Amino acid sequence: MTAQKKDPAHDELLSVLRAAKNRLEYVTPNDWILIVDRARRVIFKKGDVLIQSGKLHKTVYLLAKGKAKVESSTKLLIAQLEPGEVCGEMAFLENGIASAHVTATSDVEACAIEGSALLDLFELYPHLGSRFYRSLAVNLSRRMREVIGTKPTVKVPG
Numbered sequence: 001m002t003a004q005k006k007d008p009a010h011d012e013l014l015s016v017l018r019a020a021k022n023r024l025e026y027v028t029p030n031d032w033i034l035i036v037d038r039a040r041r042v043i044f045k046k047g048d049v050l051i052q053s054g055k056l057h058k059t060v061y062l063l064a065k066g067k068a069k070v071e072s073s074t075k076l077l078i079a080q081l082e083p084g085e086v087c088g089e090m091a092f093l094e095n096g097i098a099s100a101h102v103t104a105t106s107d108v109e110a111c112a113i114e115g116s117a118l119l120d121l122f123e124l125y126p127h128l129g130s131r132f133y134r135s136l137a138v139n140l141s142r143r144m145r146e147v148i149g150t151k152p153t154v155k156v157p158g
Contacts, residue, residue, distance in 0.1 A: 013064045013111065016084045023084050024135035031128045034121055036062070039111035044068075044104040050087060051102040057091040058115045066108030070143075071101045079143050080105070089136050092118065 014032050017023060027035075039062065044050055051057050053073045063083050070079040070087060078100055081087055091098045092115045122129030 013062075016064055017062060024086060024132065025138060026131040026135045027128075028131065031125075031131060034125065034128065035113060035118070035132075036111055038117045038121065039113040042110050042112045044108040044110070046104055046106050048104045048108075049101070050104060050108070050110070051091070051098045051100065053098050053101040055098055056096050057088060057098040058096060059112045060086060060088040060092050060115065060118065061102075062086055062111040062113070064109045064111060066104060066106045066110075068102050068104050068108055071103070072099075073101065076147070078147055086136075086139070090140070091115075093136065 013036060014029065017027075017032050017036075041064075042061070044066070050061055050068060053071075063081055063085050065083055067083075068081040068087065069077060070081060071077055081102070087102045088098070090100065118132070122132070
């Protein structure tokens with residue numbers, strides 16, 4: 001039996017995912033290992049589109065390096081993504097159609113995992129699925145609050 005070599009890039013990615021400001025906070029280190037092992041590494045140049053609004057999209061991206069912006073179809077800025085954050089989760093949750101446009105604002109390195117691979121993982125490890133979905137719910141709620149909080153307030157008479 002031979003010892004398996006450790007991949008420093010793999011370890012670095014896991015570290016980034018666990019330390020991110022808007023990380024998937026309920027996903028455990030062991031969960032991340034299972035998820036990342038089923039992902040493929042992808043590179044986007046500054047200005048490249050990761051996700052196009054209104055199009056069929058079945059991939060969830062975990063940013064390892066670089067930054068991206070999430071915009072609505074009306075160009076409203078929804079979020080600025082940094083390493084350790086995820087995008088494509090709404091299309092994953094809604095089974096395919098992207099509701100936002102995601103563009104790389106710098107060169108981006110990401111792990112891409114197909115929605116079907118995630119669902120397979122969740123069948124094998126139901127508690128991982130529970131933690132993943134809970135984390136997505138918290139992140140989406142946080143993003144919604146940030147978007148609502150940036151809008152000017154209107155005083156209602158009375």
